[in-house]
Amino acid sequence: MGLSPGPAQVDQLGTRAAPPIVWARSTHHSERRGAAVRWIVLHADVSPRESSTVSWLLSAASKVSYHALVHRDGKVTRFVVDSRAAWACGASEYGGVVGLNRHSLSLAFGNRHDGLERLTDAQVDAARWLIEDWRARYPSIEGILTHAMISPGRKRDPTLIPNFYRHDYT
Numbered sequence: 001m002g003l004s005p006g007p008a009q010v011d012q013l014g015t016r017a018a019p020p021i022v023w024a025r026s027t028h029h030s031e032r033r034g035a036a037v038r039w040i041v042l043h044a045d046v047s048p049r050e051s052s053t054v055s056w057l058l059s060a061a062s063k064v065s066y067h068a069l070v071h072r073d074g075k076v077t078r079f080v081v082d083s084r085a086a087w088a089c090g091a092s093e094y095g096g097v098v099g100l101n102r103h104s105l106s107l108a109f110g111n112r113h114d115g116l117e118r119l120t121d122a123q124v125d126a127a128r129w130l131i132e133d134w135r136a137r138y139p140s141i142e143g144i145l146t147h148a149m150i151s152p153g154r155k156r157d158p159t160l161i162p163n164f165y166r167h168d169y170t
Contacts, residue, residue, distance in 0.1 A: 016125065016129045016132065017129070018129060018133075019074045019075060019076050019125070019126035019129055019130070020075045020076065021075075021077075021078060022075065022076070022077050022078070023079075024054055024057075024058060024078070024079055025079065025080075026057055026079040026080055026086075027060075028063055028064060028065040028079075028080075029080040029084040029086055030085045030087070030101070030102075031085065031102075032083065032084065032085050032102045033102060035085075035102040035103050036103070036138075036140040037082070037104065037105055037134075037140055037141055038103045038104065038141065038142050039094070039103060039104045039105075039141065039143055039144070039145050040104065040105050040106075040107060040134060040141060040143075040144050040145070040169075041088065041089055041100060041104045041105070041106050041107070041145050041146065041147060041150060042107055042108075042109070042127075042144065042145070042146050042157075042158055042166070042169065043066065043088060043107065043109070043146075043147045043158060044112075044113035044147075044157035044158035044160070044161060045069060045108045045110055045113075046111070046112060046113045047110065047112065050069060050072065050110040053069060053110065054069070054077060057069075058079075063087060064087055064088065065079045065080050065086040065087050065088060066079055066080070066086050066106045066107065066108045067079065067080050067082060067086045067088075067105045067106050068105075068106075068107050068108070068130055069107075069108045069109075069110060070107065070108070070109050070110060070123050070127050070130070071123070071126075072111075072120050072122070072123060073120070074122030074123060074126040075126070076126055076130060082105060082134070082137075082138075085101040085102045086101065086105075086106045087101055088101065088104075088106035088108070088147075089101045089104060089106065089147070090151060090154075090155075091151060091154065092147075092150040093150060093151075094150045100145075100150050104145070105134055105141075107127060107130060107131070109123055109127065109164075110123070111123075111158065111161055113157050113161060114160065115160045115162065116162065117161065118161065118163045119161055119163055119164060127169060128168075131144065143170065144166060144169045144170045145166075146158060146159060146166055
């Protein structure tokens with residue numbers, strides 16, 4: 001893969017430049033069984049290093065995956081193709097739909113989720129690019145949710161990130 005411009009750069013048409021994207025294919029995914037992609041669900045990986053998250057997601061023991069992990073430097077690691085359901089949401093419900101894995105694309109931020117670590121500008125830009133790309137390819141997307149919204153009382157991510165505002169991605 002060649003070098004690409006930093007995520008904050010825009011091309012001459014005013015569109016956001018794609019962040020660097022690498023693939024680390026997870027085996028933790030399943031069929032959508034005809035379900036349309038209705039939501040993008042935002043997560044935090046709760047780890048000090050993205051390399052630890054990548055290792056965990058690729059291990060047979062984890063049984064967890066995301067479609068994409070946005071690193072602190074703006075790089076994106078893709079784990080599951082969009083046509084498959086990543087195993088990120090777990091026990092979840094929103095708008096009368098139970099089990100959101102089949103109905104969503106999952107994007108995780110590399111972040112300790114400790115109430116102190118902020119998202120980097122590169123992460124915000126890369127996440128916005130990916131969300132814009134997904135929205136363009138999936139007109140069925142109804143909105144942006146957080147793990148905390150779909151699993152209240154069980155999950156809080158990414159709401160403890162000091163500069164995380166869901167409306168920044170809608």
